[in-house]
Amino acid sequence: MTLVLGMAVIFLPRLITALHSIQRVYSVENVPSKPVAVVFGAGLWRDGTPTNVLRDRIATAADLFFTGKIQKILMSGDNRFLDYNEPGAMREYALSLGIPDSAIVLDYAGRRTYDTCYRARAIFGIQELILVTQSFHLPRALYTCNALGLNAVGVASDRRDYSMRSQIYWNLRELPATLTALVDVHLTHPVPVLGDPEPIFPPGNEEFL
Numbered sequence: 001m002t003l004v005l006g007m008a009v010i011f012l013p014r015l016i017t018a019l020h021s022i023q024r025v026y027s028v029e030n031v032p033s034k035p036v037a038v039v040f041g042a043g044l045w046r047d048g049t050p051t052n053v054l055r056d057r058i059a060t061a062a063d064l065f066f067t068g069k070i071q072k073i074l075m076s077g078d079n080r081f082l083d084y085n086e087p088g089a090m091r092e093y094a095l096s097l098g099i100p101d102s103a104i105v106l107d108y109a110g111r112r113t114y115d116t117c118y119r120a121r122a123i124f125g126i127q128e129l130i131l132v133t134q135s136f137h138l139p140r141a142l143y144t145c146n147a148l149g150l151n152a153v154g155v156a157s158d159r160r161d162y163s164m165r166s167q168i169y170w171n172l173r174e175l176p177a178t179l180t181a182l183v184d185v186h187l188t189h190p191v192p193v194l195g196d197p198e199p200i201f202p203p204g205n206e207e208f209l
Contacts (some may be wrong), residue, residue: 024152028069029059040132054089071103075106125199140177
């Protein structure tokens with residue numbers, strides 16, 4: 001009985017978020033237009049450039065921009081350390097893909113998915129958005145953002161065949177991370193690093209939101 005209960009605690013959150021996301025995941029071509037896409041950080045190489053996983057997220061957001069699905073890209077990542085600037089590296093790669101700097105907004109305090117979703121609304125004034133990340137992460141991201149009051153849909157950024165070892169690691173990691181996400185949004189309600197509001201769209205352009 002204890003084993004069954006333990007398994008349920010671990011696997012049920014993943015099932016809940018998966019069911020929640022089924023009708024909210026689209027292709028680049030079919031996703032409803034939204035004012036903003038959010039790209040979640042996914043680590044940097046030792047030379048400070050984005051990992052392949054992060055490059056795929058940025059490239060997918062670029063596709064959304066060039067097809068007119070979005071107007072702005074919010075790049076959210078970690079910048080707690082002087083020698084680690086995830087949003088800055090994301091911006092540089094986006095510029096290399098032809099995204100204009102005026103379409104890029106950086107969130108330097110997106111330390112985890114919950115923080116990114118919370119700050120998207122509280123700091124950047126976003127109400128509707130497209131989440132761009134790999135399929136293993138989309139259910140948790142979609143559930144978290146929608147539970148925090150955002151109208152979020154998702155586009156999977158699986159642009160290559162990732163190694164089986166990586167996929168196993170990512171999916172195992174999602175089990176405790178998803179449990180933590182549900183605890184955060186329904187029980188503990190932690191407040192991430194905040195600051196002064198920085199609305200992506202200036203006053204008077206609320207129709208885009």
